[in-house]
Amino acid sequence: MSFSETVGELGENEALKRTVARLNQGEYTLVGSGDDAAVIKAADGRFVVTTDTMIEGHDFRLEWSNGFDLGFKAVATNVSDVAAMGAKPTSLVVAISVPATTKISFLEDFADGLRTACEQLAPGCAVVGGDLAASDQVFISVTAHGDLEGRDPILRSGARVGDIVAVAGTLGRAAAGLSLLFSGDKDAISAYDALVGVQLRPEPPIAAGIGVHATSMLDVSDGLSRDAARIAKASGVAIRIKGQDLQGFEAMLDDVALRLGVSSRDWVLFGGEDHSLLATFAPGVQIPRAFKPIGVVAEGSGVWLDERELPESGWDSIRG
């Protein structure tokens, strides 16, 4: 049956054709895939570009993630970086390499994941080009582009003393999901499948980032503590987080934290891969509903939780 054919049996051309057939055309695409290059609209005379790589065994495991999950996550993590500049995602190019023994259905699922994530997280954005190759490990490299629609990009360096610090999206949920997967506890994984889902198919709050009036912003990929430190350093300020404002994030994780014998606060502070947006807002600006205030920008340096300075190392520090 056709879905059990391997990429090696089909050949790269046919495998690529079947994969590309499952993608859709974006609204910014002037020339799509099939020529030496694609041509994309950049109406305001600039484009935003970012790239990210996912490698089997380092960034994902095929026991945990299927092709759909990987396609979805590859789009989500990249369009999140575009939105963190305040830009609207317009186009992606995707390079994937897989062992020749990989079933074509894996690539078809991957394409479905790419398409679904575009439709769901970044409507109008599409995969406009790519590359399929053979390798021993699965390797996925995505480059995403965005349109600032005439606005200034929102950098990490724009936070000012007195700004409000706020976050759109979740904190600690992806880390809880990863802990569940590592626990191997099938009952727990099943009971908290929504958390596992955040780890495998993150849904960053893309719409909240596009065009927001923030003074600084970034994508929280390495954990609140470490990513807040990046804003603090780039802006020459201190970020002061109020423990009380994190309680809502923690409360949702207390149950599973208890079950796994860990601290929900550690997940919220140090857990990576939620791909939330951390932003600062000038005092007096109305903070959009998608953003929850968690602290203030102060004079000084570093990231503080109430009166305690947090280690910069973030995620690595708790994973040993």
Add this chain to the structure above:
Amino acid sequence: MSFSETVGELGENEALKRTVARLNQGEYTLVGSGDDAAVIKAADGRFVVTTDTMIEGHDFRLEWSNGFDLGFKAVATNVSDVAAMGAKPTSLVVAISVPATTKISFLEDFADGLRTACEQLAPGCAVVGGDLAASDQVFISVTAHGDLEGRDPILRSGARVGDIVAVAGTLGRAAAGLSLLFSGDKDAISAYDALVGVQLRPEPPIAAGIGVHATSMLDVSDGLSRDAARIAKASGVAIRIKGQDLQGFEAMLDDVALRLGVSSRDWVLFGGEDHSLLATFAPGVQIPRAFKPIGVVAEGSGVWLDERELPESGWDSIRG
């Protein structure tokens, strides 16, 4: 000594910092690396984008290519695709992953290769972002962008009956270089080091592509026969190559072909990776000096060498 430190010892942040320090700022870069994304000028409201991957063991061998070669080739092969649209290369993002045991000097050499290729082949173009990760094999994935400067993109589908077919750059030299490397004949490799150089550090005729008045164009990466077939198919025409017009390309390879006991014509017709530009020109248009006429566009289909139709398979057919 510092150049013998490994990426694993330094950590990815420090290794990335040392690598990025060797790159230069491009003239199209509005926001460079260091934030969630870069911002690049696209003055005419569009940008061209293409991506290509190089994988250790499949696309290169570390016995043959050093870090500098790989950086140079990664840029060359990608800006060639941009130029094949008639566009000027403006920016690149580069993802590389290497084993943790890789010496930092390899990455520094890689960065030097990236920078040198930009300076030499595509002045003004620069690496504006990237990703460094750990993997078992070396993976390199590059995405290149270009500026059409108000012109229409030159597609594969624009060839018309009566057009002149012409090529800028070399044919068969990269394949001859690869055959030399495979031969393991050290004396021959040394005697023909210029051909090996074309394989390891191709120098596509980028300037010849930018803004050229061609009806169709592509980057010859898979061999003249196979790539001409792509124009023929996309344009609904036949490409008729004159054997006599290939003699100049063949003559330069006869010597080494004799030594290795192969046919110089096979290299010229079927050899990949020269990254030359194959284009068609409307009758009466003055053909730029960088392009050498090798045939005509005719009614029908397929690629013909004088009266013989060439197999579409190209390079694969001669590699078995």
